Amino acid sequence: MAADSGLVPFDPFELKDVVGGTVRDPYPQFHRLLRESPVHCGEIDLGADEEHVNDTWDPDKPPPVTVFGFDEVVQVLKDDETYSSCVYADVMGTVMGRTILQMDEPEHKAIRDLVASSFRSKMLARWEEDLVAVVVNDLIDGFVADGHTDLVRTVTFNFPVQVIARILGLPRSDYPRFQRWALEITSVAANWERGMAASAALRDYFADVMEDRRAHPGDDLISDLVRAEVDGEHLTDEEIYSFLRLLLPAGVETTYRASGSLLFALLNDRAQFDALYKDRSLYPQAFEEVVRWEPPVTVILRRAARDTELAGVKIDAGADIALMIGAANRDERKYTDPDRYDMFRTQRQHVGFGFGVHVCLGMHLARMESRVDPEAEPPHIEGMAFRSPLSLPVVFQAS
Numbered sequence: 001m002a003a004d005s006g007l008v009p010f011d012p013f014e015l016k017d018v019v020g021g022t023v024r025d026p027y028p029q030f031h032r033l034l035r036e037s038p039v040h041c042g043e044i045d046l047g048a049d050e051e052h053v054n055d056t057w058d059p060d061k062p063p064p065v066t067v068f069g070f071d072e073v074v075q076v077l078k079d080d081e082t083y084s085s086c087v088y089a090d091v092m093g094t095v096m097g098r099t100i101l102q103m104d105e106p107e108h109k110a111i112r113d114l115v116a117s118s119f120r121s122k123m124l125a126r127w128e129e130d131l132v133a134v135v136v137n138d139l140i141d142g143f144v145a146d147g148h149t150d151l152v153r154t155v156t157f158n159f160p161v162q163v164i165a166r167i168l169g170l171p172r173s174d175y176p177r178f179q180r181w182a183l184e185i186t187s188v189a190a191n192w193e194r195g196m197a198a199s200a201a202l203r204d205y206f207a208d209v210m211e212d213r214r215a216h217p218g219d220d221l222i223s224d225l226v227r228a229e230v231d232g233e234h235l236t237d238e239e240i241y242s243f244l245r246l247l248l249p250a251g252v253e254t255t256y257r258a259s260g261s262l263l264f265a266l267l268n269d270r271a272q273f274d275a276l277y278k279d280r281s282l283y284p285q286a287f288e289e290v291v292r293w294e295p296p297v298t299v300i301l302r303r304a305a306r307d308t309e310l311a312g313v314k315i316d317a318g319a320d321i322a323l324m325i326g327a328a329n330r331d332e333r334k335y336t337d338p339d340r341y342d343m344f345r346t347q348r349q350h351v352g353f354g355f356g357v358h359v360c361l362g363m364h365l366a367r368m369e370s371r372v373d374p375e376a377e378p379p380h381i382e383g384m385a386f387r388s389p390l391s392l393p394v395v396f397q398a399s
């Protein structure tokens with residue numbers, strides 16, 4: 001595996017602290033800051049050492065803005081003319097290439113329309129039916145006889161990347177190196193050189209795959225992207241590479257974290273676990289509630305395209321804006337008992353998948369089922385910008 005990218009092997013878990021941080025509970029600070037004001041201008045103190053959300057800023061730039069309130073976050077995401085996504089070009093654009101995440105209208109819509117067809121229900125049906133279950137069952141087979149496992153290491157960490165590899169139609173023998181590149185790109189903040197090398201390696205790898213799919217189209221996403229056409233427009237090769245690179249952090253990191261947090265929530269609440277176990281039709285609301293309660297990504301970014309004002313706070317053109325979707329999802333003005341995981345709550349609207357034109361493209365794909373056993377040691381969720389449990393040890397009756 002190491003030979004693929006010329007780097008020494010590494011344990012992906014060595015990255016955990018660097019990527020996510022180790023904050024156990026940022027929510028008291030989120031509540032405190034939101035109560036002070038739903039929108040803050042200038043540096044903010046989240047009261048933890050590891051986090052880097054607008055805690056320092058370049059004095060030559062306009063003061064950054066941090067938004068904690070639900071309605072205020074939605075207001076920003078609705079107004080994509082005032083609040084641009086170009087802010088993502090700085091770091092993510094360098095490692096992934098120009099993706100829809102950093103584009104504004106009308107360019108964003110033109111490209112998103114070209115890729116979106118592959119994520120619509122008809123296409124998803126073929127993936128959901130025989131793909132997710134097969135991958136998860138394979139992984140469960142790996143430990144089912146043992147009587148104990150760590151669900152993060154054996155299931156949640158592995159399955160999203162395998163699902164994406166299958167969606168892309170990659171051969172099984174390529175999974176290990178694909179998973180490695182995915183992790184290296186996802187953890188680019190922890191090791192810039194390694195992330196950039198993985199980005200280049202993936203481009204070369206996808207170039208070969210695309211050539212093959214042009215000659216022999218198949219029933220997979222890369223064949224769809226090569227064929228995609230709206231109003232006579234096709235995606236360029238560079239647009240396809242960038243989109244595929246975006247799918248890794250967007251689809252792997254988030255889904256593994258959300259599945260882990262869902263298992264965590266259910267393992268800690270026997271009554272809700274039993275309710276879901278008995279009635280699988282509750283699954284959509286159980287999953288939606290975890291994306292509200294512990295969104296795997298707690299902050300997304302925008303940049304003010306012009307001078308404006310939000311909740312009475314002046315924002316200068318060019319200011320970077322951190323939208324604390326983790327705080328917004330627990331806004332006491334909107335939710336009763338916001339810190340409780342409650343799949344039966346009536347207020348289910350949330351911004352864990354974002355909102356507006358950039359709302360998560362993969363959210364339908366992300367809504368998947370996993371199975372758990374309730375006899376676990378008490379684990380915990382941690383991280384600041386990215387949050388999830390890093391271990392879920394369980395014991396169960398071996399079959």
Ligand code: HEM
Pocket residue numbers: 100101102112164246247250251252254255258291295296297300301351352353354355357358359360361362363365366
């Ligand atoms: C629980 C799992 C997931 C969560 C919580 C999540 C969250 C988000 C959020 C908050 C955004 C908006 C970013 C912004 O506006 O700045 C987003 C965008 C996006 N997500 Fe997800 N995501 C998840 C799973 C996935 C999956 C499985 C895929 C694909 C395989 C995916 C692909 C994308 C793409 C392509 C975008 C960019 C859309 C655009 O800019 O128009 N996501 N996601």
